[in-house]
Amino acid sequence: MIHYHPDNxxxxxYASGSLSWAQSLAVSAHIHFCPQCAAQMKMLNNVxxxxxxxxxxxxxxxxxxxxxxxxxxxxxxARENExxxxxxxxxxxxxxxxxxxxxxxxxxxVVKKLLAQNPVLKWRxxxxxxxxxxxxTGQNELEVSFHRIAPGSxxxxxxxxxxxxxxxxxxxxxxxxxxxxTGDFLVREPGQVHRPTATQDQECLCLSVVxxxxxxxxxxxxxxxxxxxxxxx
Amino acid sequence: xAVNYINRGSAATVQASEKxxxxxxxxxxxxxxxxxxxxxxxxxxxxFAPLIRGFQFSRGxxxxxxxxxxxLIQEVMFRVWTKAPTFNPGKASASTWVFTIMRxxxxxxxxxxxxxxxxxESLSVxxxxxxxxDEQPLVFLQQSRNQSAIAQGLQSLPPEQSHVIxxxxxxxxxxxxxxxxxxxPLGTVKSRVRLALKKLQSTLVR
Ligand SMILES: [Zn+2]
Numbered sequence: 172m173i174h175y176h177p178d179n180x181x182x183x184x185y186a187s188g189s190l191s192w193a194q195s196l197a198v199s200a201h202i203h204f205c206p207q208c209a210a211q212m213k214m215l216n217n218v219x220x221x222x223x224x225x226x227x228x229x230x231x232x233x234x235x236x237x238x239x240x241x242x243x244x245x246x247x248x249a250r251e252n253e254x255x256x257x258x259x260x261x262x263x264x265x266x267x268x269x270x271x272x273x274x275x276x277x278x279x280x281v282v283k284k285l286l287a288q289n290p291v292l293k294w295r296x297x298x299x300x301x302x303x304x305x306x307x308t309g310q311n312e313l314e315v316s317f318h319r320i321a322p323g324s325x326x327x328x329x330x331x332x333x334x335x336x337x338x339x340x341x342x343x344x345x346x347x348x349x350x351x352x353t354g355d356f357l358v359r360e361p362g363q364v365h366r367p368t369a370t371q372d373q374e375c376l377c378l379s380v381v382x383x384x385x386x387x388x389x390x391x392x393x394x395x396x397x398x399x400x401x402x403x404x
Numbered sequence: 405x406a407v408n409y410i411n412r413g414s415a416a417t418v419q420a421s422e423k424x425x426x427x428x429x430x431x432x433x434x435x436x437x438x439x440x441x442x443x444x445x446x447x448x449x450x451x452f453a454p455l456i457r458g459f460q461f462s463r464g465x466x467x468x469x470x471x472x473x474x475x476l477i478q479e480v481m482f483r484v485w486t487k488a489p490t491f492n493p494g495k496a497s498a499s500t501w502v503f504t505i506m507r508x509x510x511x512x513x514x515x516x517x518x519x520x521x522x523x524x525e526s527l528s529v530x531x532x533x534x535x536x537x538d539e540q541p542l543v544f545l546q547q548s549r550n551q552s553a554i555a556q557g558l559q560s561l562p563p564e565q566s567h568v569i570x571x572x573x574x575x576x577x578x579x580x581x582x583x584x585x586x587x588x589p590l591g592t593v594k595s596r597v598r599l600a601l602k603k604l605q606s607t608l609v610r
Contacts, residue, residue, distance in 0.1 A: 179601050180579055180594045185533075188507040189578035192515070192532070199532045213496075214554065214604065216535075219507065220500025221555045222573045224426065228454030229461055232470040236453050240446060243478050247485055284531045308526065 173205050175355040182208060186215035193313035193380045196281060197336045197356070200378060203279035204354030274319070274341040274376040282340065282378060285315075292317065300324020300369070318377045320344055320369035328366040333382030335359045342375035344368060427548060429498035430491075437488035445485060452484075452502055453477045459506070462574045479509045494544050495535075497551045508533050510576060550608050557607040565600040568593055 177185070177198050184190035185198045202208050231239065275286065285306055286292075292304040300321040308315045318337075320326060336358055343352035346365040351357060359365065369375040429451060432444040460473040483505050491501055508529045515529075558566060571582045579597065583590040 179598050183572060183597055183601065184578055186507075187573045187576060188511045188533075189572065189576055189581070195532050196527070199534060214550070214601075214608065216496065216500050216504055217551055217554045218558065218569065218604065219503040219573050220497055221551065221558055222570065223455055223459055223503045223506070224499040225555070225558075226455050226458040226462065226574070229458040229473075230454060231457070231474070233474060236450065239453065239474055239478060240449050243449070243481055243485075244442070246478070246482060281527070281531050281534060284527055288527070 173354040175351060175357050176205060176208055177201060177356050182211055183215055186212060186219060191313060193308055193315050194336060196315065197338050197378060197380045199281050200279040200338055201354065201356040274374065278340050298327045301326045314381045316379055318379055320367060320375040322369055322374050323371045325368045326366060328364060333361055336380040338378045340376045340378055342373040343370045344375045426497050426499055426551060430493040433488055433491045433498050434493060436485065437491050449481055456480055456506060459574055463576065476509060480506045494547055497548065504535055553607040554604055557604040561600050561603060565596050568596045569600050
């Protein structure tokens, strides 16, 4: 049962296309787990459809629509001829290092695609019981990474440099404010201190997206990790 | 020329005819998908091209250049043709489906123009804005009712709420961009959006 969702504001930005790429990725993965947000998306797309059909039609200025349509049909024909002539190139076999890992077995399709682009995950130990693997997404303003918390581990208390989104992909964890399990979507504002603990008998895998201006100030913990500012225990 | 039924007095009548017409566009789309029927496709093109152009012109700035709008029309309608076999009228109306394709084209265009190069290994816009996730199609009638319920809901929104909704969808602005532009606190923009959605939600058939 999912208890934590992206709010309506974030869903609307996702539906209208103004939410950042990486945050949209996390929302998309959440929707895969969450029928409630999938239903909400249906409504939000509906709003877009209504606004489109209610928009004031504008006749062509530069070229006649019939000329544009002609070009379009040519493009479509050219494309269809290509498809007939060239046999489809077999898709490059994806090395799935993570395929036997139970934590990755049931991740949403968009996360599978992300894994296909990052066939080798480089796990780094951030603190006792917490590992991180950064992902390439073709975007720099936001860090996208996987986090794994070993069963029963308590992560060092930390706060966040930028707004952080965490989506639980496998297992569950808790902090002072609640228990989060598969599919739960959390938003932490910068400065919110928390101390996650994984469930006793199972490790926890999360996808996280952080607004990540790298600032190397202060504590040793911050130097080793721009994403978490670890407080010495 | 403009059939802008939002905030119009005779809204109910216009809306009723819009609804039947939307069903008509859905039928055409189904035909394009199943039979690759070019005549149906041309009808869809004649209907949607001016709407897409109108939508795009409302954005202002560079995107209101006629060439940019024509390019968008061609790209959207190209994808409409290609994806038509996957169109399911129980999941979305024709205009909603075309809207999502247009949104994706805009996101693609924004990415191409951004400083960060789109590398081959990047996810595609369809990977993230994945409409196949919606696995629970409604019966066609219910889907069609919801569509007109929302049309009606949009008309009854207070102007300050419909204004932010239009800015978000038509102009493609984020909440913080809207707050900057209108000189309103971010919290105000967010609460207007939330109130508007709550109202629209209440119109839906369950
Ligand atoms: Zn949800």
